[in-house]
Structure formats: structure tokens, C-alpha cells
Amino acid sequence: MTGNPQSEGSRQRARTTATPRQVAFDVLRAVTDDDAYANLLLPTRLRRARLTGADAAFATELTYGTLRRRGHYDRVIALAAGRAIDAIDPVALDVLRLGAHQLLGMSTPAHAAVGETVELTRRARAARTTGFVNAVLRTISRDDDVTWTTRLLEGVTDPDERDGIAHAHPAWIVHALREALTREGRGSELDDLLLADNTAPRVTLVALPGLCEPEALGDRTPYSTRGARSAAGDPASHPLVAAGAARVQDEGSQLAALVLSRARAVVPGERWLDLCAGPGGKAALLAAEARAGGAVLVANEVVPARAELVRKALHTIDPAVEVRVGDGRVIGVLEPETYDRILLDAPCTGLGALRRRPEARWRKTALDVAPLASLQAELLRSALAALKPGGVLAYVTCSPHPDETTAIVDDLLVERPAEVAPLDARAVLAGIARTPLDLGELAHGAAQLWPHRHGTDAMFIQLLTRR
Template sequence: MSASPRWVAYDVLRAVDETDAYANLLLPRAIARAGLTGPDAGLATELTYGTLRRLGTYDAIIADAARRPIADVDPAVRDALRLGVHQLIAMRTPAHAAVNETVRQVRKAVGAPAAGFANAVLRRVSERTPQEWDDHLAAAARSDDERLAVRFAHPVWVIRAFRRALAAEGRADELEELLAADNAAPVVTLAALPGLAERPAEATLTPYSPLGFRSAGGDPGALVTASGGLVRVQDEGSQLAALALARAQPVADGERWLDLCAAPGGKTAVLAAEALAHGATLEANELSPARAGLVRDSVSAVPLEVPVSEEDGRVRAGRGRYDRILVDAPCTGLGALRRRPEARWRKQPVDVPELAALQSELLSAALAALRPGGVVAYVTCSPHLAETAAIVADALRTADGAVEELDARAVVAAIATDPIDLPAPADGSGRAQLWPHRHGTDAMSISLLRKR
């Protein structure tokens, strides 16, 4: 097949649909293989991520225009139609170009009869403006949440989880702002590992992380390569989460640290640099051998030996006693929907209880492995209260006074280079919750627990 941006986007969408591939991992490789650069690479990126972000809305439009349930549309045709609708609705591509390109793609990928069907569907789609489609779908919604789901392309259950999390801070009125932020492409943020690399003088500094910056231009990957790995692409919220553990309290010489669920290794690298600067040691663990390899690669530039084990974290934590442990727990990933747009359509409410049980067990194992006075940072890239506040509250109840919660908001505020808006949750906890719309970061939740 041709290596055009449209074909690259189509092939990635097919892989996401058929094999549950992650677009953020697959797309860069597909762009490189196709030899796309500059505007062509940008077009492939916009087609892929833009379509995945608004998949639910586009499926509703296709089902309406096709006059059949979306599940009844051939998957290979469906993905091409999604790309076509994105061009018509979001990119404002002229109708004749979007329709003709998509029809040609369907004819080549599936066959002539399917091309005729695609032509009919897209011509019906083009008969309404984006605003008219918005109004049409909103009129068919059965509730305010369904209207928000269509307008902002988020599943209803995610919208409700976000509303509850914002309401816990007294900020439920920010919901639409959050949903809109989830649909905006994130700005690439980099980190200069502390004590090992400097932020470039011409770079734009991030407002909160003392390690973070945004490139003045050019390919961030080239900057990473030139630094030998001491500069890395990393969300500012991830940087703050690692620093919160390293700087929660003064470091005593010879401390022993553990990153319990370390992949892909960004936070591990920050912890390694901090450990090196303060005379601490660091160990890492990751259950998946392939992902453990990512952790080894991530810390390879730091002149500190960081052994990486490949065990269940609930078992691994018990193999030693530690002064600081990072539990960056497996979660729904609802806080990173800007970067992993397909996640919103993959996760279901039934996933949360199973993940919450694992999160509780990992946190319990980490607390048991702490030395007196030691600190655990419990971190999730999700604001869902069942994965954040509920897990910490349960751990504190179970500890029955043997563990105290530190004020993570105060720790993060002390690290931040600019004032940071972190309202106190209604439950009185010290949890720090970051948000895409408020802080420009992933929706990272950070709690700090200390063993008495």
C-alpha cells in the first residue's frame, strides 16, 4: 500500500481496532517506516490521534448517516469512514476531497461495493455542518451526560468519574474545561535529569517542575539523543510525582529506594538522578520482561547501578526494607487521555474494581516493606476516586495508626517553581491532584504515606 499520511493513519487505526495496539507506540514507527517528515508526518499524526480522540462521536455520526448500528459496519470500512468523518468535521477538509480520498481508500482496501457504501455515507455526512451534527446528536441524547459524551467524545461513565473527582475539590464546574483539554494535543515536555543535565538556555521552562522545559523548536528526539539520555521526553506531572517522593523529607546518607512498578522508566530515571545526588541507592521492579527492558534503557544514562527485577510487585516489595518506595500503580490511565486517546474507548467501569484491588495490594505490600520513618508515594495516572482517595483511605484504616499521611500538596507546592493551584479535597486528605486543564499535565494523583 502507499505510504501516504492517510494510509499510515488507516493502518494504525486498523491495528488499534484489531489488536488493541497503542497508537502512541505504533504511530511513530509507522511514520518512520513510511519515510514521512514535516507536514506529511503532521498530517498522519492529526488524522490518527484526532480520529481516535473523537471516535465515539464519529461512530454516532456514521451510524446515523449509514442508517444502521455502527457494529454492523464492516470494521475495515468503519475505520476508513472514521478518518473521512474526522476530515469533514474537525479538519474542515473540502467535502469533495475528503469523500473522494476515503472512497478510493475503501475501494483499494475492501473493494468496489464497499466503496459505494462509503461514498453514500460520507455524502450524507457532508450535508450537515459540524455544528448541525452537534445539534442533531445532542437532540437525540437522553440525558445531559449523554449530550456531553457526544459533544466531547468521552464515555458517559468517564464523564461521571471526572465530575466526582472534580467535585471532591469543589470544582465540578470545571468539567467541560477538563473534557475539552483531553481533546487537545499535548505540548511535548522534556526533563533534564537533576544534577546531570541542564535545561537549554533558549528553552521555555515549565511552570512547575524544576526539571521541565519545552523545546524552542526542532525535533525533541534529536535533543534527547544528543544528551545521551540525560534529557528525556516526560510529562511534567510525571516529573513532579517522582520529585515528590525524592523531596518529601530530607534524605539520609545510605537510604535504600525502590520503584515497585517502574515501566516505562521515566520516573525511575528521575529517582536515579536524585538518589545519585543524595547518596542513596535505587532498585526497580517491573513484572513484564519487555517493559523491564524499557526501564533498563531509561536509567542507562545515569551513572548509578539500578538493578531491575521482573517480579510481581506484591512479592517483590517483601524482599527488602526500604526508606522510600514509589508505587506508580497500574490504573485505568484516564489521566492520560490526551496522549492515549484510544484508552477512553477501551476501558470499562468493570475494569475499575479489579484494578483497585491490585492497587490496594501493591500499596499494602509497599507499606509493609518500609522502614520506620520511610515514605511511600502512591501515584496513579488517573483521577478516578476509586483508584486514588479510596485506596489511600483504605490503607490508612488498615494500618490502624502505624502509617500517617503527609501533605503531598505542600510537598508539590514547595517543589514547584511557580505557585500551583492544588485545592484541598473535601475528605481532608493531603492528596495532590494534577489536571490537564488546570496545570497542563496528565491528571496525576500523588499521595505520600509515612510509616511511624
């Protein structure tokens, strides 16, 4: 008897549609093997697998939660397996990480967490490790996360190491965050910050001036005059986002762009420069602000692929914006005293966006800071040379690390006191924020935003002017 074609087709789709665990596993493998970015890859995989609602939410938490606490789970796995992490098959290790998060970080019943996760080893053609994976997960399932953490802390006395184990952060990052809070006299907030880094943030949208208003997007954000909270689900499905009138953008990034565009009244004909514009989020907001005030924006990006993303981001706002591919370190030589306003959103460690980029904390090391700081200093000096006398320069990093923020600015001000002067970014923020911002005291009027205090990425903002 011939089967019902529609039923057979449904069965075939069911066999080929990935489960939430399979989607999470695929993303983890891509992150491990190809240095993929989970926040870019996961939405695509969810759409491809047609996962929505509770299934999509499960896959999202499983992916991001596992990546966010990967170092913590690796310690637990090594203890439960009785062997070093680098002695475990990489495929089996990713399966174990997923299982550990279900057992210790989610409310998944143990039998489901173990059974369904072990099944992944068979689908991943790693059947030879099935028994090992099953044994390790069953060992982990016998105790809760508090008990495992207590074991991991035994004999550890260094405070940075202890906080790193307790909150799934590398010790060098804990140390940097502790220093950054202490410079504000807020060192007691460290636990709150580390907890915030491990909490998935709400998605925020920016309503681009002249294209839409934030009220059309959802509930307003507390500080940005252009911000709104995205509703549940894929923000790309919102008609205004799809049309290019709004974008997904953290509220801290919005404020960093608005501090520059609204530091003073715009004079028609001003020339603005976004020195490191990729992938185009801040450039889009600046382009809309420039157009509204009669200014002209130039967007520069050193990586051609990222420059193409900038072009796409700006096309619906102002296709006439010039997007260049070039090394920002030579702009000051090629175009001295050319621009009225410059945004330098400098390449950095990204320690301010750990809650949005869950794998980032395990990718960087303390050795990455010095080369980045050197690059930041070069870019800042180039930007200053390209700034007109009396112009405004915003030095911005998505990192609160002192070596990438206040140290860079201090060095410049000591080196060139007759050429550059600080402006009060805190005062500008106070004038544009919808509600008061609780900002710590930093030298030179710099402003530091924080996930635990403001619900934003940890953006550092310093305004400078050329004398």
C-alpha cells in the same frame, strides 16, 4: 528508449511511499485489530514513510483526532448510514472514521476528504464497500459537527450521557471525572476538563540531574524544576534525548517523582524502591535524583518486557541500578521494613492521560475499575510493609477516578491508623514548584493535577509515612 534510472527510481519511491492518509489508516487498523498504541506506533510509521513538516502534521492530527473522537464519529456514522456500527465492515468503518474527522473535526475541503478517503477503500482491498463509503461520507458532509451533535443529543436527558456525546467521552468516564472535580469543590470545571482531554498537548522533556540542564532543551515548563518544552518535530531527534541525558516525560509525571525525592533531604546510603517501574520514565528521574544524593535505587517490574525497557532507560544514568522482575504484591513479605523511600506508580485506568493516549478512553470500561482498585490496594499494603519506619511512600496514579485514588488511601488509613500516617503532598509541591500550583482541597494532603488547570496529565499524588 531506456528511461533515466534516477527518474525511474524516484517514481518507484513515490509509488511506494505512503501518503498521510494511508499512514493514519494503517495506524487505525493496527489499533483496531491488534490493540496497538497509537502514540508508540505513529512516530515509527511517519519515519518509515519519510513524512515531515505539513504532511507529518496532517497524518498526526488525522490519526489522533480520529481516535480521540472515535465514539462520537461512530454515532454520526451509524446515523448517516442508517445501520448499527457492528453491521459495518471493520475496514470500511475505519475509513469512515477518518473521513468523518476530516469533514467534522478538520478544515479539509469536502471534495478532498471524500474523494481521497474513498480511495483508501480501494487500496485496502475493500473495493466492494467503495460505494457505501462514498454515500455515507457525502451524507456526513452535508452538515457540520454542531448540527450532527444536536441530532445525537435529541431525547438524551442523562447529564453524563449528554456531556459524553458533546465531548466524545464515554458516559462512565464523564461521571468519574465529574465526581473527582466535585470532591475538590470544582465541579463547574468539567467542560474545561473535557475540552482539555480533546486538545493535543505540547511535548515536554525532563532534564535528568547530573546529565543536562533544562535550559539546554528549550523553554522551561511552569512547575517542574527539571522540565522543558520540546520544539516542533520529533523529540527523539534532539541530541540530548538521543544521548539519554533527557527524556520525553509529562510535567505531571516529573512532579510525581520529584515529590518523593525531595520530600525531605536525602541521607547518603538511603535505599529507594520504584515498585512498578515500567516502562522507566519516573525510574530514570528517580535514579538520577538518587545518584545525586548518594542514595541507591532498586527498580521492580512484573512484566519482563517492560523490565527490559526500564534497564534501557536507566543504562545511561546508572547502569548499576538493580532492575528486578517480580510481583510487587509480595515485596512487603520478602523485604519487610527495607526501603527509605518507595514510589508506587500503580497500574490504573489511565483516565489522566486521555489527551496523550487517544484510543484509551474507548478501550476501558467501568467494569475495569474494581479489579484495578483491588490490585492497587494490594500493592499499597505491600509497599507499606516494605517501608522502613519513618520512611516516605508516594502513592501515584495517572487517574483521578475516586475509586483509584482517595478511596484507596481512605481504606488504608481506616484499616491501619496506628501504622500509617499521611504527609502533605501539597506542601511539598508548593516547596518545589517553580510557580504556584492551583491545587484543590483533598483529604490527607493529597494533590491532584489536571490537564485543564495545570497543563499536565491528571496525576494523583499521596504521600504516606510508616509510624
